[in-house]
Amino acid sequence: MIKDEKAAKMFRHVLRRLLFLLCLGIGGALLSATLVRFAPGYGVQERELDPRWSAQSVEALRQKQVLREGLASFYFHYLSALAHGDLGESDSLKRPVRELLRQRLPVTGDSVVRGLGVAWLAAALLSSLGLASRGWLYEASGTAFSSLLLSLPSAVVAMLAVHLRTPVFCAIGVVVFPRLHRYIRSLLVRSYDQPHVLAARARGLRSGAIFWRHVLPVAAPPLLALFGVSFAIAFGAAIPIEALCDSPGLGQLAWHAALSRDLPLIVNVTLVVCLVMLVANSLADLAGRAFAGSTE
Amino acid sequence: MSPLQKVAAIILCMIFVVMALAAILVPAPYARQFRDVPNAGPSAAHPLGTDALGRDSLSRLLYGTRVSLLLAPAAALLSTLIAAFLGSAAGFLGGWFERIVLAVTDLSLALPWLFLLLTVRAMLPLDVPPMVSVIIAFLMMGLLGWQASVRVICAAARGVRDSDFLLLARSSGCKPARLLLRHVAPNLRPLFYAQFWISVPLFILTEANLSILGLGVMEPMPSWGNLLRGFEDFSALAANPWRLVPLILLVIVVMCFQLVLPSQEVTQ
Numbered sequence: 001m002i003k004d005e006k007a008a009k010m011f012r013h014v015l016r017r018l019l020f021l022l023c024l025g026i027g028g029a030l031l032s033a034t035l036v037r038f039a040p041g042y043g044v045q046e047r048e049l050d051p052r053w054s055a056q057s058v059e060a061l062r063q064k065q066v067l068r069e070g071l072a073s074f075y076f077h078y079l080s081a082l083a084h085g086d087l088g089e090s091d092s093l094k095r096p097v098r099e100l101l102r103q104r105l106p107v108t109g110d111s112v113v114r115g116l117g118v119a120w121l122a123a124a125l126l127s128s129l130g131l132a133s134r135g136w137l138y139e140a141s142g143t144a145f146s147s148l149l150l151s152l153p154s155a156v157v158a159m160l161a162v163h164l165r166t167p168v169f170c171a172i173g174v175v176v177f178p179r180l181h182r183y184i185r186s187l188l189v190r191s192y193d194q195p196h197v198l199a200a201r202a203r204g205l206r207s208g209a210i211f212w213r214h215v216l217p218v219a220a221p222p223l224l225a226l227f228g229v230s231f232a233i234a235f236g237a238a239i240p241i242e243a244l245c246d247s248p249g250l251g252q253l254a255w256h257a258a259l260s261r262d263l264p265l266i267v268n269v270t271l272v273v274c275l276v277m278l279v280a281n282s283l284a285d286l287a288g289r290a291f292a293g294s295t296e
Numbered sequence: 297m298s299p300l301q302k303v304a305a306i307i308l309c310m311i312f313v314v315m316a317l318a319a320i321l322v323p324a325p326y327a328r329q330f331r332d333v334p335n336a337g338p339s340a341a342h343p344l345g346t347d348a349l350g351r352d353s354l355s356r357l358l359y360g361t362r363v364s365l366l367l368a369p370a371a372a373l374l375s376t377l378i379a380a381f382l383g384s385a386a387g388f389l390g391g392w393f394e395r396i397v398l399a400v401t402d403l404s405l406a407l408p409w410l411f412l413l414l415t416v417r418a419m420l421p422l423d424v425p426p427m428v429s430v431i432i433a434f435l436m437m438g439l440l441g442w443q444a445s446v447r448v449i450c451a452a453a454r455g456v457r458d459s460d461f462l463l464l465a466r467s468s469g470c471k472p473a474r475l476l477l478r479h480v481a482p483n484l485r486p487l488f489y490a491q492f493w494i495s496v497p498l499f500i501l502t503e504a505n506l507s508i509l510g511l512g513v514m515e516p517m518p519s520w521g522n523l524l525r526g527f528e529d530f531s532a533l534a535a536n537p538w539r540l541v542p543l544i545l546l547v548i549v550v551m552c553f554q555l556v557l558p559s560q561e562v563t564q
Contacts, residue, residue, distance in 0.1 A: 024403060035419065151550035153501045155508035156524060156543060163530035236408030240505050244528070255509055258414040259422070266418045270411045277406040 013289065017282045024278060026079075028271050033078040035267050087268045092260035097268045100253060105272070108242065108249035112234040115172025119230070122173070123180035131188050132207075142185075146178035155240035168238075168247045175237035176230055183226055191219045221288040228284030232277050304555035311549060315365050318358040326359040327351065327516040337536065344538050347526065351516075357542055360518035365549070367434050367503055367519070372495035374438030379445030380481070380488050386446070387453025388480050389472070394454075397446065404443040410505065412440055417511050426517030433512050437499050445491040449484060456483050490557070497553040504546060520546045 081088070087097035130142050149157075154175045161171035191197065197214050205213075235251075242251035250269055257266035297305070314321065323342065324330075334350040336342060344353035386397035404412065416436055424432065456462060457480075465479050500520070506512030507521020515522060523542040533539055 028403075035415070147551050147554055148547065150554065151497070151501075151547040153504040153508065153521070153524065153546070155505045155521075156527060159508075159527045159530065162528075232406065232408050236410045239408075239410045239414065240509055243509055254411060254414050258418040258511055261418050261422065263418060266415050270407065270415045273411050274403075274407045277408070281406055 010286075010289065014286065017286065021275075021278055021282060025275060028274055029079060029082050030075065033075055035263060088264045090257070090262055090265040092257065092262040092265065097265055100265070101250070101269065101272055104248060104250045104253050107247065108235070108238050108251060111168045111172055111242070111247065111249060112231070112238060114167075114169035115176060115237075116230055116234050118170065118173030119176035119180055119234075120227075122177050123184050126181055127185040127188055130185060131192060142181070146181045149174060149178040150182075153240075154237045155244060157237075158241040158244035161241065162245055168241055168245050168249075171241045171245065172234050172237050175241070176233050179233055180226065180230060184223070187219050187222055188215065191215045194218060217291075220291050224284045224288040224291065228277075228281035231280040235273055235277065301556050304552040307548065308552045308556065311361065311545075312365065314358070315362045318362050322352070322355040322358050324352045324355050326355045326518050328355075335536075338538055344541060345536065353539070353541075356518040356523060357545070360520050360523050360542065361545065363430060363513060363517060364500055364503055364520040364546075367430060367513075368437075368496050368499035369492075371434050371437035371441065371499045372492050374434070375441040375495055375499075376445060376488055376492040378439070379442035379449055379491060380484070382442065383446040383449025384453045384476060384480050384484060387450040387455075388457055388476055390454070390457065394450065398450065401443045401446045404440075405447075409441075409502070413437075413502070413506065414511065416440065417506075422511075424514065426514045429512065429514040430517065430519075433503055433506060437502055441495060441499065441502075445495070448491065449487055452484055452487050453480055456480050493553065493557050497550045500546065500550055500553070 078088075085098060087101065089096055090100060093100065126142055130139055154171075157171050157174050161168070161174075192215060194214075197210060200210050200214050238249060238251035239255055240251070241247070242249040243255040246252070250273065254266055254269045256262075257269065328351065330336075330342070330346055330350040330352070332350070333342070333346050335348055336346045336350075338345050342352050342354065344357060347353055347356070382397055386394040413436055417432075420432055462475065462479055465475055470479070503512055503519060504521040504524055507519050508525050512521050513519040520542055524546070526539060527533065527543065
């Protein structure tokens with residue numbers, strides 16, 4: 001009975017999340033359309049700049065554009081194209097945005113996933129070692145090291161990666177690691193200082209058992225939430241790193257679009273990244289709830 | 297304040313004093329080119345040498361420090377003011393206003409910060425005078441950097457909403473605007489300060505990233521980001537280690553800001 005109730009509650013939560021994602025998707029698409037529509041230079045065609053065209057012809061071209069692209073009509077065309085997976089064409093690269101995203105997203109996705117793997121592994125390992133030793137020297141050096149990395153702009157980390165010829169995912173890992181290390185460390189310290197952990201220790205339970213049975217259930221939900229946040233940090237770091245390391249991913253594409261003021265491209269890239277982030281955060285949230293529900 | 301925090305505060309004060317005296321200390325204007333000595337090493341005339349265009353590196357560093365250390369706190373102040381207003385009002389008023397503010401905040405937080413900045417930057421002209429580029433960078437960071445603070449301030453304001461002193465003020469006929477300004481905001485002041493201090497190092501790093509990518513402060517005006525652009529050729533750094541000074545200064549300043557941050561109880 002209680003199990004059914006929990007499952008129904010979870011189902012309702014999933015439905016609410018999906019509805020929220022759908023609303024945000026539509027809202028984001030409308031916002032993107034507005035940004036594209038009101039971008040400086042929107043609707044100006046190259047033919048208008050051609051000196052061989054007479055003023056009347058240019059005016060006729062403009063009139064045609066205005067008639068075709070009234071605001072309501074523009075929104076309708078944009079959303080119906082989006083529903084069919086058509087994200088428009090890049091102004092600077094003269095290629096469909098969808099095709100560009102299909103090429104670039106896997107590159108960034110691969111770098112981000114690997115970078116997150118490296119960062120999480122290093123942060124978890126160093127935090128656990130710090131807790132095991134609890135010596136001031138280790139703690140001070142660990143804090144100083146992560147503070148140093150935290151103080152480096154990700155673009156400088158990217159330049160270092162270029163110089164040392166390390167892969168892009170390592171640079172992403174270096175940017176994400178200090179943020180994770182700080183949080184995981186303080187979370188584990190707080191979890192280990194809980195009275196029930198102290199009681200378990202007093203009863204003579206082994207450290208492994210204490211960690212798996214008493215510390216992890218307390219720390220898991222915030223750690224899962226952190227997992228969602230770490231995706232955003234990694235994607236943000238991907239822009240300077242991919243741009244400077246010349247890696248053909250979404251970050252480099254966004255940078256190129258910003259430099260060439262290619263609004264249709266940058267807006268759609270941002271929309272896709274936003275949706276990826278929202279899905280990642282929702283999954284992390286659901287996993288956290290499911291974990292909390294299973295341990296209740 | 298711990299001894300380490302005191303040291304960090306003293307270092308920051310010293311850097312701010314040097315920054316304020318930049319006009320007196322610089323050997324030459326930051327844009328002046330000494331064309332006969334490009335890429336020169338340290339000398340009496342140029343204590344940190346010159347860059348590839350023959351400009352004095354010390355002058356550029358001092359002026360760059362001034363630009364970065366004025367830009368980031370100014371942007372942090374603007375973003376904290378926006379966050380203070382939105383967060384306090386949302387937490388205090390509650391209801392649909394709170395829900396809308398938090399939904400917009402969640403949506404903005406889901407988006408990586410640099411993607412958001414790049415999208416907005418792409419809408420603005422790129423070929424602008426250096427001073428305009430500084431103002432654009434300041435406005436972008438200030439107007440788009442409030443989301444994380446809003447969540448924290450809103451949660452704190454929600455806690456204050458049901459407090460006894462507010463009930464008393466409400467029963468004595470205080471209007472909502474007065475309640476917000478005279479009773480809620482003063483109670484959240486430590487949180488505003490904390491959010492300001494948290495934002496400053498974040499904005500220093502953001503400015504550096506944007507300028508390295510060519511989307512921040514424009515040449516010839518120096519900033520830490522512009523000065524770090526010279527790092528693309530790391531092999532040259534090994535032969536000219538004094539060129540690392542801008543990076544060392546940036547790291548010291550950001551670390552000092554992180555050290556002088558208020559305790560976690562205030563910031564979370």
